[in-house]
Amino acid sequence: MEQDSLVEYGARRVIITITAILCALLEIVDSTIVNVALNEMKGNLGATLSEVGWVITAYAIGNVIIVPMTSWLSQQFGRRNYFAASIIIFTIFSFLCGNATNIWELVFFRLCQGIGGGALLVTSQTIITESYPLAKRSMAQAIYGLGVIIGPTLGPPLGGYIVDNFSWPYIFYINIPIGIAATLMTLQFVRSPKFAEKRKARDVDWYGIMLLAAFVGSLQYILEKGHEDDWFDSPVIVYLSIVAVIGFILFLWRELSYKYPVVELRVLKNGNLRLGTIMSFILGFGLYGSTFIVPLYTQSVLGWTALESGALMIPAALTTAVMMPIIGRLLTRGVRQQLLVALGLLLFFAYSFWGYKIITPDTGKSDFFWMLIVRGAGLGLLFIPITSLALSTLKGQEIGQGAAFTGMMRQLGGSFGIAAITTFISNQTSIHRVALTSHLDANSFDVQQRLNGLIASFQAKGFSVDQAHGAAYKILDLSVMKQATVLSYMDVFLYLGFLFLVCIPFVLLVREKKSKEPIDLGSIH
Missing domain, CATH: 1.20.1250.20 (MFS general substrate transporter like domains)
Structure with a gap:
């Protein structure tokens, strides 16, 4: 065979x-x-x-x-x-x-x-x-x-x-x-x-190659640079969005009508691969999104070094490594892939909700440990069952085509995740900042006391009265900004958690299509 x-x-x-x-x-x-x-x-x-x-x-x-x-x-x-x-x-x-x-x-x-x-x-x-x-x-x-x-x-x-x-x-x-x-x-x-x-x-599908490069390249640029360029306020982003949409439509038409397409879209008729491709996108969103958010938070808010925030993720990665062969064995023994994916999504919800509960302007290293271990376990439960489900009923050349689809969707899911999270944090920080500032009453006793304390400490360091006032207001502004940023990170964790929770019933409702050639399993030793 x-x-x-x-x-x-x-x-x-x-x-x-x-x-x-x-x-x-x-x-x-x-x-x-x-x-x-x-x-x-x-x-x-x-x-x-x-x-x-x-x-x-x-x-x-x-x-x-x-x-x-x-x-x-x-x-x-x-x-x-x-x-x-x-x-x-x-x-x-x-x-x-x-x-x-x-x-x-x-x-x-x-x-x-x-x-x-x-x-x-x-x-x-x-x-x-x-x-x-x-x-x-x-x-x-x-x-x-x-x-x-x-x-x-x-x-x-x-x-x-x-x-x-x-x-x-x-x-x-x-x-x-x-x-x-x-x-x-x-x-x-x-x-x-x-x-x-x-x-x-x-016979080479040169137009297909050009349309693919135009569509995917533009989309990746939009996702990577959109936040930095203020999304559709930027003419470049608007232009590339048009290129991406037109490129995508023409690419679909070309690949489905050309005799020798560069990307074999017909392989997506396989139900398991279709489900696996969608789940790979969600996995990319969660994997890259959460890999991005924790180091970003620890470095930008808590002031850790790159080495410290990177080292924080190692126990979680080891947990995933330990889980991998166990999950592989469970699947080999016939445990349904959908059940493992649902459990993985539930663990991701637990991880996100945990993050929402623990982050403050001075969360300690030990507070992250078990939360990240849960994330590591969740990743193990998601990755193998999703890729295994996607490729389970493909044969020969189709395996390579299926792996290419799941790989691309995981990558794009990660880019979407990072773009969405970056934009969301930026917008939520502005909203929280406005809300916090509206509660800062200049006549409030607590605010007056905090300001006077700061002014006195700056004057003690040799600042003039005007300089001390300016510096004190700047410190107050920075602490409001820090608090607003922390609140926006809390929102990210909460909404990411609900995204994973909402996916669970859909995964459990999916009927897995078994291979039409069960003889293969018995004939291989």
């Missing part, structure tokens, strides 16, 4: 699995590791804050454009060759990123690095899935999930350590030895499936 021709056993399967996880880790760590080095880059390369933000945006755009095309590219060049070429591109551009002499050079190299990296994530998932027999597919997803879940958590502390002890180019240089090792292992051990005949140049 075609889908079993790539099943591996023994040491060979172990080596292929390690290679694929290394590549998935490389890609994901690289999407979060730069976050903590942006300040250093800004100073070193003489860039503004919005310019240096492009270092993250360019990588995400490169990623999200290439991901839907990975299955087609594997078919064109052979999976092993395409995978090895992607690792080589990623490694070369990692070296060039470290050697960039100005910000726009670095942004261009990051875009190219993202194009190489996008393939690593999806193709490594396909390789792992196809290396295991059908009966062990859930375990394969558990192993792959380790890389995907631990990656975003490893990035910030690793980046913080490198920046503190070396210099920012080293966050790119550490990819080089891993990339070389992964390339050699891929060429030696990974096998390519026998695809149908590859397309001639005249």
